[in-house]
Amino acid sequence: MSVGAILCSLVVVSARNPVVSVLSLLGSFVCLAVIYLLAGFQFMAAAQLLVYAGAIMVLFLFVIMLLNLGNSAEESGPLDRALLRARRMPVVLAIGAAVFLLTLFGIETQQTVMAADPELVERGVSSLSGLAELMFSTYLLPFEAASVLLLAATIAVIVLAKRGRTQLVADTRTEVTP
Amino acid sequence: MTPEALEALLHGSFAGIGAMVAVTLGILLLLLAEILPGAAKLKPVLFVATLVVAFLGELQLLGEPAGPVLGGSYIANQAAAAWGLVFLSATAVAWVFGRGYYTLEKPFQGEHDVLMLSSLLGMMLMSGAGDLITFFIGLELLSVPLYALCGFRRARNDSVEAGLKYFLLGAFGSALFLYGAALVYAGAGSVSLTTLSQVGASDSLSLIGLALIASALLFKAGVFPFHFWIPDVYQGAPTPVTTFMATGTKAAAFAFLLNMAFLLPPAAASSLAWIALLTIAIGNLGALVSRDLKRMLALSGVAHAGILLLAVVSYLKSGDVELAEESAIYYMAAYVFSAGGAFGLLALLESKGDEATTLDSIKGLGSRRPGIAAAMTVFMLSLGGIPATGGFLGKYFVFSSLVVKADMVGVALIAILLSVIALGYYLRVIIAMWMEAETEDAAQLSEPKRLGGAAAAVCVAMVLWLGVLPDFFLGLMR
Numbered sequence: 001m002s003v004g005a006i007l008c009s010l011v012v013v014s015a016r017n018p019v020v021s022v023l024s025l026l027g028s029f030v031c032l033a034v035i036y037l038l039a040g041f042q043f044m045a046a047a048q049l050l051v052y053a054g055a056i057m058v059l060f061l062f063v064i065m066l067l068n069l070g071n072s073a074e075e076s077g078p079l080d081r082a083l084l085r086a087r088r089m090p091v092v093l094a095i096g097a098a099v100f101l102l103t104l105f106g107i108e109t110q111q112t113v114m115a116a117d118p119e120l121v122e123r124g125v126s127s128l129s130g131l132a133e134l135m136f137s138t139y140l141l142p143f144e145a146a147s148v149l150l151l152a153a154t155i156a157v158i159v160l161a162k163r164g165r166t167q168l169v170a171d172t173r174t175e176v177t178p
Numbered sequence: 179m180t181p182e183a184l185e186a187l188l189h190g191s192f193a194g195i196g197a198m199v200a201v202t203l204g205i206l207l208l209l210l211a212e213i214l215p216g217a218a219k220l221k222p223v224l225f226v227a228t229l230v231v232a233f234l235g236e237l238q239l240l241g242e243p244a245g246p247v248l249g250g251s252y253i254a255n256q257a258a259a260a261w262g263l264v265f266l267s268a269t270a271v272a273w274v275f276g277r278g279y280y281t282l283e284k285p286f287q288g289e290h291d292v293l294m295l296s297s298l299l300g301m302m303l304m305s306g307a308g309d310l311i312t313f314f315i316g317l318e319l320l321s322v323p324l325y326a327l328c329g330f331r332r333a334r335n336d337s338v339e340a341g342l343k344y345f346l347l348g349a350f351g352s353a354l355f356l357y358g359a360a361l362v363y364a365g366a367g368s369v370s371l372t373t374l375s376q377v378g379a380s381d382s383l384s385l386i387g388l389a390l391i392a393s394a395l396l397f398k399a400g401v402f403p404f405h406f407w408i409p410d411v412y413q414g415a416p417t418p419v420t421t422f423m424a425t426g427t428k429a430a431a432f433a434f435l436l437n438m439a440f441l442l443p444p445a446a447a448s449s450l451a452w453i454a455l456l457t458i459a460i461g462n463l464g465a466l467v468s469r470d471l472k473r474m475l476a477l478s479g480v481a482h483a484g485i486l487l488l489a490v491v492s493y494l495k496s497g498d499v500e501l502a503e504e505s506a507i508y509y510m511a512a513y514v515f516s517a518g519g520a521f522g523l524l525a526l527l528e529s530k531g532d533e534a535t536t537l538d539s540i541k542g543l544g545s546r547r548p549g550i551a552a553a554m555t556v557f558m559l560s561l562g563g564i565p566a567t568g569g570f571l572g573k574y575f576v577f578s579s580l581v582v583k584a585d586m587v588g589v590a591l592i593a594i595l596l597s598v599i600a601l602g603y604y605l606r607v608i609i610a611m612w613m614e615a616e617t618e619d620a621a622q623l624s625e626p627k628r629l630g631g632a633a634a635a636v637c638v639a640m641v642l643w644l645g646v647l648p649d650f651f652l653g654l655m656r
Contacts, residue, residue: 138249141195142315145303148202149319152296155209156326159289160341 001038005031022060029053043128194244194254194306197235197262201299204228205292212288222277225291229270236262240654250308250372253437257503258306260655261433264507265301267640268425268514269294274633275522276418282333290330293323294422301426305433310359310369310391313434317355317398320430321348324423328415340414347407351397358390371438379441388441399431401487402457405480409464412476417525420472424479424521425514432486432510436503439490447494451589454491457484458596466603471524471535474603475517478561481600482513488593489576495584504655505575511651512568512644516560519637523554526630537606542616551611553634560641562604563597568644573597 008028015021029052037045135143192199207224211217239259246253273294280287300319307313325348329341363369365383379388397404412420461481468474486506493502524535527550544551560569580590644651 138251139311141248141252141303142312145299145312145315145319148205148296148299149315149322151205152293152319152323155289155292155296156323159286159293159326160329160332 001031001034004028005035018064019061022057022064025060026053026057029057043131193242194239194247195252197232197239197259198299198302200231200235201228201295201302204232205295205299208288208292208295212292218288221288221291225273225295228295229266229273233263233266236260236266246308246372250370251312252303252306253308253371254306256655257433257436257507258302260503260507261305261429261510262302264429264510264514265298265305265426267511268422268429268518269298271425271514271518271522271633271637272418272422275421275518275525275630276416277629279416279418279525279528280331283331286330290327293327297323297327297422297426301430304430305437307434307437308371310362310371314352314355314359316430317352317394320427321352321398324348324419324427327419327422328411330419331416334414336414337416338414340411343407343414344411347397351394351404354390354397355394358387358392358394361387361390363387371441374441380443384441385443388438391438392435392442392446395431395435396453396487399428399435399483399486400480401483402453402460402480405457405460405483408480409468409473409476412479413470413473417472417521417528420476421518421521421525424476425510425518428479428483428486429510429514432483432490432506435490436493436499436506439493440499442494444494447491447584450487450494451491451586454484454487455589455592455596457481457487458593459599462596462599462603466599469536469538471537471540471607472521474607475520475524478600478603479517481596482509482517482561485509485573485576485593485597488580488589491589492576492580492584492586495586496579498579498583501579501583504652505572505579507655508568508575508644508648508651509572512560512572512641515637515640515644516557516567516569519634519641520554520557520561522630522637523550523557523634526550526634537610540607541610541614543610544612546616549631550634553638554611555608556638556641558604558607560645562601566642566645568641571645571648 005028008024008031011024012021012028015024029048033045033048033053036048204224204227207228208221211221211224236259239254240256240263243256243259244254273291276290280290283290297320300316300321300323303316303319304313307316325341325345327341328344329338331337359369362374362379362384365381365385365387366374366377366379368374368377379385393404400408412424415423458481461477461479461484465474465477465481468477486509489502489506489509492505493499496502527535527540540554543554556567560567563569563573577590577594580586580593
């Protein structure tokens with residue numbers, strides 16, 4: 001699985017076609033989710049699939065569609081063409097592998113991992129309640145600060161993006177009345 | 179976890195993070211004032227009130243430190259409180275000099291202030307972070323608003339370029355840090371500094387991880403060989419933002435470097451000393467050849483980061499963390515007011531003409547605007563380390579701890595000699611202002627700004643106070 005994640009990440013940065021990049025990013029996310037699952041973190045795996053492979057990926061694809069980047073076939077290199085021909089294959093394969101591993105090894109391996117690390121069992125990190133307890137006690141401060149970070153990032157993006165329009169208005173005004 | 183245990187964990191934690199809560203509230207209120215009609219007048223008041231309340235919170239904390247907060251993810255000790263005061267001063271200086279700086283971007287002043295406060299919150303989180311997770315959130319909270327602030331003047335290419343450069347390299351620095359933190363966790367099994375101090379982190383995985391973490395910190399502080407972004411970004415960013423970055427970011431990076439330095443092997447001391455000397459040399463030589471004042475101050479900031487690194491070296495060698503923290507905080511406090519004041523005056527000079535401030539453009543400033551020129555002279559002398567200024571005592575504390583406690587006389591001597599080179603370009607500014615005749619491309623001075631003048635006067639007073647009566651500040655820290 002980690003080999004799969006690394007391979008997919010390599011394709012993300014080496015592919016010239018953004019659609020190929022995004023799809024292999026999806027493959028990388030799925031691989032990561034399976035790694036989390038194998039390590040015994042069911043909630044993390046589910047969150048990874050829902051948030052990253054679900055929501056964020058859709059966002060990426062939307063942006064690419066809006067910017068109309070996907071059609072630049074003439075820009076794609078040999079790697080992209082080979083991948084585009086079978087572009088649904090890696091994703092399908094990755095998801096299939098994930099489901100396969102989930103059903104076959106998931107639960108058993110999780111128990112061996114948990115047994116190997118009694119401290120984890122004791123702290124109950126893998127369960128949802130254990131995670132929540134840690135998040136709202138020891139790691140409360142970074143958790144809350146992360147929300148401020150998201151707020152700040154939103155404002156930062158607005159400042160940078162919204163400016164474009166007012167700047168444009170200011171520019172056209174100076175053009176009209178020189 | 180039982181409710182009682184949770185209550186015990188949370189008990190008394192508010193005092194430790196009071197200042198940060200105040201800043202967060204300030205951010206939210208400022209955002210609220212942005213959308214409420216008629217609240218525009220309130221915004222500067224809110225900003226100042228936030229800083230004042232946070233300042234009082236840190237002073238209170240300095241008097242009675244709260245210790246580890248929330249299970250040790252934040253350590254509200256005296257050093258964190260003192261660093262907090264430094265960050266608050268840096269924010270105040272940058273903000274006051276930034277009033278009236280922006281013209282085209284005036285409608286976005288509110289967002290500018292909110293971003294500045296978020297960055298301040300990140301610095302406070304960094305300086306007291308008790309584990310690598312808290313620190314990382316602090317680091318991002320510091321960086322993300324600064325990326326936007328660097329590119330704040332969208333109409334200017336150099337500003338956008340600075341923002342993009344800082345973003346790309348900053349993301350690289352964050353990745354270094356994360357990779358290092360993952361390796362430390364893999365090697366030592368914890369990311370909490372308290373736990374790491376008990377189990378130690380001397381296996382090879384952790385050592386590689388620590389090296390990566392230290393590199394990320396040195397990157398943020400702009401230490402050789404990670405200093406290449408400094409001149410371009412500092413020059414391109416709006417001058418008030420440069421003021422904030424040069425003083426605050428550097429202080430935050432060194433605050434955490436001192437906190438985690440106990441993890442570094444003692445052998446790191448000599449290599450860090452070499453890095454520090456190279457940093458001082460490169461910064462000073464670069465500043466010596468640059469004609470643009472902003473670039474010169476940026477490169478001199480690299481040299482100052484090198485001297486601060488010597489405080490870390492002295493701690494690694496002697497193991498006296500309090501002395502190292504004291505000297506670093508004192509040095510940084512003096513730097514905040516002298517470099518902050520110098521950058522701020524550049525912002526005042528720049529705001530009307532909107533062009534770069536070069537050595538030529540300030541020629542004869544002494545006869546046209548003696549007040550500004552006198553203040554600039556004090557800042558330059560302090561940056562150069564002339565006695566009776568804060569900069570001198572800061573250097574004195576760092577070098578004396580290096581000689582007395584760490585027994586590194588050679589390193590201290592070389593550093594002092596390199597600092598003498600720095601006097602070359604600081605004095606050149608003074609000579610240009612007072613002894614040379616005005617040229618054609620003299621800076622177009624705006625009409626006197628009372629606020630800017632008052633801020634410069636306060637900075638001068640602080641520099642002199644730090645330089646003449648250190649007992650008051652040292653008493654605060656002890």
